[in-house]
Amino acid sequence: MTERLNQQIAFLNEADKLKTILRGTTLCDASRAENSAEHSWHLTLYALVLADQAGPEVDINRVIKMLILHDLVEIDAGDNPIFGDYDAADMEAQEQIAADRIFGLLPPDLRDDLRGIWEEFEAAESPSARFAKSLDRFQPPMQNLASGGGSWTDYNVSEAQIEEKVGRKIAIGAPALWAYARARISSFFAGADA
Amino acid sequence: MTERLNQQIAFLNEADKLKTILRGTTLCDASRAENSAEHSWHLTLYALVLADQAGPEVDINRVIKMLILHDLVEIDAGDNPIFGDYDAADMEAQEQIAADRIFGLLPPDLRDDLRGIWEEFEAAESPSARFAKSLDRFQPPMQNLASGGGSWTDYNVSEAQIEEKVGRKIAIGAPALWAYARARISSFFAGADA
Ligand SMILES: [Ca+2]
Structure with missing residues (x-):
């Protein structure tokens, strides 16, 4: 019991570092710059x-769990700004190594549960993951x-x-949010969105 | 539709201020000091x-929603440190005024839903609220x-x-977490917990 709690707390203390990314x-x-913990x-x-923008197959509780966990690997792998230059395959490899280490601090049952939620988010295939990814792209604009x-x-x-790097991804899981963002972004670039 | 989204985004932008509390x-x-957004x-x-510390009547998804929302009123009312001096009735009155303003930015259906989750947390009567409150007291130690x-x-x-101000409250919703924390706190005050 105490050993299990020690592992759970070791993970939670390690997660504290997301506040510095x-x-x-x-x-x-x-x-100031936003950090990845407050962003999450x-x-x-x-x-x-x-939640009213989610399709009928989206499990909003699952979405929330994905969003809680989605950036933890940045503790080791860092944040890759959307408009920065980086090698996607290299970044994914770094994030897998980070996930091994960080989720590996947990007792095995929890490690597998939480890693599974994160992998579902990363795969961006389930309706819940697609909606979660859309929100992750919608907040920065x-x-x-x-x-x-x-x-x-x-x-x-x-x-x-923005349309290319952000818009298409928002539209996959939340088309009305992209329509809304696009209109405001157009006004902004035309100098009209205060 | 756009008007509804404008209200939702106005609330989400206002919530951004929790990152400065x-x-x-x-x-x-x-x-550095922790802010209330990353704490949440x-x-x-x-x-x-x-979650394995929650009793059978606890709805962990509801707990998570409470924890997302629990500190939003601090945007207007500020944070009251656990060991600081303050007037509890006065603080509660300030928080109700803050809740009126902040949740009031939302469309009425969402305002009532989210305010209801926050009020359930504040009342600390349901099993889910008690567990959420226990976690809120357990993280600072x-x-x-x-x-x-x-x-x-x-x-x-x-x-x-600590026993008086924190321990009794942790023990209400998560007795094994308080047993764990108490042992470590005793070691710390005896100079043994590194
Ligand atoms: Ca992200």
Whole structure:
């Protein structure tokens, strides 16, 4: 019992490091970079508030669990900004090694459960995973619109690049959210979205 | 449709401010104060990892929803450190005013749903709310043990005060977690828990 709890707490203490992983996106007030732990919390709130955008096959509780876990591998592998340059296969290999180590801190039953939820998210095939991925892509543009440009300005991104890198992925799991975001992004690039 | 989404996003943007509310507890590495957004994320992970500590009447998905929402009122009302001095009735009144404003940004159906989840947490009567409250009290001692004292040192807290202010509340919803924490806290105050 104590040994099991020691393992559970060791994992939870290791997870604390996600609070120090900085993302390309800032807070809405542009005061500082967002970290991946608070981003993960924000996404779980997105899921609660935007559950009406999920298709009938989406299990919103499963979506929330995916979003809680989705960035833990960044503790070892780091965050890869959406508009940055990176090798996708190399990043995936690094994330698998990170998942082995981090989920491996848990007792085996929990390790397998939580790793399974994360793998489902990564595979982006189930309706719940697709919706979770769409929310993960939808939140940064909302932050950028609020902060007046954010990572779009930092990475000198065009409207077409947003459509390509972000829009298509949002549209897979949440088409109405992409329609909404696209309209606001167009207004922003036309200088009209305050 | 767009009007509804505008309200949902206005709420989500307002919620972003929880990332700027600082708590009495630090990160595990003692490098800085924890904010209430990343704390909320950490607690949802505690719920996933420690679900085996919940009694049979606890709905863990409901617990997770409570933990996502539980600190939002701090955007207006601030965080009240566990060992700080404050007037409980006054704080509760401030939090109700905050809840009116913040949940009031949402469309009425969502406002009522999410406010209901938060009120259930605050009432601390349902098995799910009691378990959620226990996790909220259990995480700070784990952070303090990891950082070598944290808010116990800052507030000059004794082992007896921890038992009184924290221990009894953890024990209500998660007795084995309090037994575990108490043993480690005793070792810490005896100078033995590294
Ligand atoms: Ca992410």
